[in-house]
Amino acid sequence: MKHLLLLSCLWITTLLANAQNPSESLTIENKSFKSKSGTVVEAQVGSLMVPENRANPDSENISIHFIQLKSINPTSQVPLVYLEGGPGQSCTWQADDPFYLERWLPFLKVSDVILLDQRGTGAGTQRVLYITPKDVPADIFANQKVREEYLATMSQAALAEFEQRKVDLRGYTTLENAQDIDNLRQALSYEQVSLLGFSYGTHLGLAYMKYFGQHVKNAVLIGVEGLNHTFKLPSTFVAQFQKIALLAQADPKVNKEVPDLIDLYDRIIKRLEEKPVKLKVASPLTGESMPINIGSFGLNLILLSDISDASDIPVFPRLLFSIDQGDYDILQWFVQKRVGDLYGVQGMNATMDPASGASSDRLKRIEKETVDSPFRDVLSAMMQNDWPSPDLGEEFRAPFSSNIRTLLMSGTLDSNTPPYQAEEVRWGFSNSSHIIIDFAGHEQILAHPQAISTITQFLREEDVSDITLSYPALEFIPVKGSPGELSHPSIQNDYQHVTEKNED
Numbered sequence: 001m002k003h004l005l006l007l008s009c010l011w012i013t014t015l016l017a018n019a020q021n022p023s024e025s026l027t028i029e030n031k032s033f034k035s036k037s038g039t040v041v042e043a044q045v046g047s048l049m050v051p052e053n054r055a056n057p058d059s060e061n062i063s064i065h066f067i068q069l070k071s072i073n074p075t076s077q078v079p080l081v082y083l084e085g086g087p088g089q090s091c092t093w094q095a096d097d098p099f100y101l102e103r104w105l106p107f108l109k110v111s112d113v114i115l116l117d118q119r120g121t122g123a124g125t126q127r128v129l130y131i132t133p134k135d136v137p138a139d140i141f142a143n144q145k146v147r148e149e150y151l152a153t154m155s156q157a158a159l160a161e162f163e164q165r166k167v168d169l170r171g172y173t174t175l176e177n178a179q180d181i182d183n184l185r186q187a188l189s190y191e192q193v194s195l196l197g198f199s200y201g202t203h204l205g206l207a208y209m210k211y212f213g214q215h216v217k218n219a220v221l222i223g224v225e226g227l228n229h230t231f232k233l234p235s236t237f238v239a240q241f242q243k244i245a246l247l248a249q250a251d252p253k254v255n256k257e258v259p260d261l262i263d264l265y266d267r268i269i270k271r272l273e274e275k276p277v278k279l280k281v282a283s284p285l286t287g288e289s290m291p292i293n294i295g296s297f298g299l300n301l302i303l304l305s306d307i308s309d310a311s312d313i314p315v316f317p318r319l320l321f322s323i324d325q326g327d328y329d330i331l332q333w334f335v336q337k338r339v340g341d342l343y344g345v346q347g348m349n350a351t352m353d354p355a356s357g358a359s360s361d362r363l364k365r366i367e368k369e370t371v372d373s374p375f376r377d378v379l380s381a382m383m384q385n386d387w388p389s390p391d392l393g394e395e396f397r398a399p400f401s402s403n404i405r406t407l408l409m410s411g412t413l414d415s416n417t418p419p420y421q422a423e424e425v426r427w428g429f430s431n432s433s434h435i436i437i438d439f440a441g442h443e444q445i446l447a448h449p450q451a452i453s454t455i456t457q458f459l460r461e462e463d464v465s466d467i468t469l470s471y472p473a474l475e476f477i478p479v480k481g482s483p484g485e486l487s488h489p490s491i492q493n494d495y496q497h498v499t500e501k502n503e504d
Contacts, residue, residue, distance in 0.1 A: 025049045026187040033069075036098040039105060042070040043095060048184050050119070053171030060166060064180050065122040067095045068188075069104055069113040077111040077459060078217050080194045081181060083118075083201030085223075087174075088349030090122035091115045106452050110459045111194070118204075119180055120172055120348030128167055128347030130158035135283050136342050138291040141298025141335065142276040144377055150342070155387060158345040170390050172351040178208040185215060194218040194459060198446060199417060200225060203356065206425065210400045219406045220455050222445050223414060224422035228397040231358040232416070234369040234379050240307050240415035241265075241374075244316060253478045254317045264320050269374070272296040277323070279332050284340040292335055299323075300378045302334045308416040310441030314476045315488040321479035333490035354389040359397050401428040407458045408432060409451065411440030413474070433458075438470035 028046040035041060045067050051059040084091035092115045094100035107113050120128040132154050139146040185193055194217050197205035202221040209216050245261035248254045258264055276295035283290045306312040319330045370379045406429050410419035419436050426432050437448055448469050458464045477483045483491055
């Protein structure tokens with residue numbers, strides 16, 4: 001083990017040392033964008049050429065895209081670098097979207113904002129993206145083995161295509177992403193930057209703070225994924241489902257028909273194990289109707305995919321109740337929402353997560369908790385990953401201490417990046433605040449009406465430690481009849497169902 005740790009430390013040191021004098025090139029052009037309110041924002045649109053794998057002297061060069069939105073503050077702070085979630089998501093598109101650009105206007109009163117795409121993402125960057133030309137098998141949501149065989153076949157096709165493109169997947173790690181941030185900082189001639197990370201962006205931000213902390217003035221981490229949090233604990237998802245069940249039990253619009261959500265779930269799971277439901281959804285490739293069968297595995301996959309989203313949680317009791325009644329319209333909507341995820345491989349995403357990995361102790365805990373989890377079939381499938389990926393090692397995942405001024409934000413309904421993860425990270429931070437937003441899911445933290453004003457206060461170096469934020473108590477959509485004042489796209493009249501009727 002000591003030998004492996006030494007090799008890991010040497011590998012990281014070599015990567016960072018070899019990157020001290022990168023041969024990247026910077027291109028910039030001026031452009032203006034217009035927000036929803038009609039505000040014109042001046043910007044610089046640019047790209048930075050960096051090595052695909054800095055540990056390989058013969059590496060290809062790849063382009064990293066960014067947009068620097070210019071501040072309207074004549075005495076602005078150091079620029080704020082936004083790090084999107086994922087991994088595998090870009091964010092430069094937000095400048096072109098009037099709605100999203102509007103959200104950045106308060107930040108521009110403080111400083112420039114740099115929207116930075118992760119390597120391998122963004123418009124025109126298809127180098128590590130593979131899209132399958134065939135529709136998925138009908139049993140992909142009904143049979144775990146079918147899903148695994150399909151994904152293995154697609155992965156091999158993606159790897160073969162990446163090899164033809166001469167892609168070096170060893171370069172698609174969080175450390176390489178962090179080095180991209182620093183290369184851009186150097187290219188733009190900034191001594192320091194501030195960071196705003198969401199979800200995976202917090203993982204990337206923490207890596208940058210660990211290895212390049214002297215160049216960070218402030219950090220805002222929203223939905224915190226620490227350096228040893230990439231692989232999730234099964235107990236967190238179980239606790240989340242139990243919490244949802246307790247909230248539903250206390251809601252009079254639900255508890256009469258569904259006194260115990262977990263009992264209802266158990267009954268449906270048993271039925272789907274014996275006989276999957278036959279549905280038809282629209283093919284993401286052709287738009288034509290195609291068959292999809294949903295078993296217990298598929299329902300668990302859907303629940304775990306959205307169990308952290310407070311915009312979907314209110315419809316969960318109605319989803320399970322309708323399945324129990326033989327009505328599969330809501331289930332069909334969720335399947336349609338998720339089936340597109342199975343039509344391609346984002347090589348950056350597939351490589352980066354296993355490269356960050358987990359400590360041996362965390363892996364043992366995950367394995368132990370998986371055995372008794374009601375979601376064990378999905379959790380086992382999520383952990384099975386034969387995708388080639390370097391291991392960043394125990395030194396990368398180890399906790400670290402920092403005196404960087406840091407604001408962490410979490411949501412009480414976020415099981416993807418639960419508040420306790422932020423507290424684990426914060427334990428080593430001597431200059432930090434943690435705001436936990438009641439009834440916020442993963443996607444609702446930054447969307448809170450006071451979240452942006454709180455963050456901009458923090459970036460102006462004001463004290464936000466006594467600020468408390470909360471959403472109203474969670475309300476569930478009635479399990480039958482009209483949804484009333486509440487709504488969800490799965491039960492809206494304007495939802496375009498597939499024209500062919502679902503088979504019983």
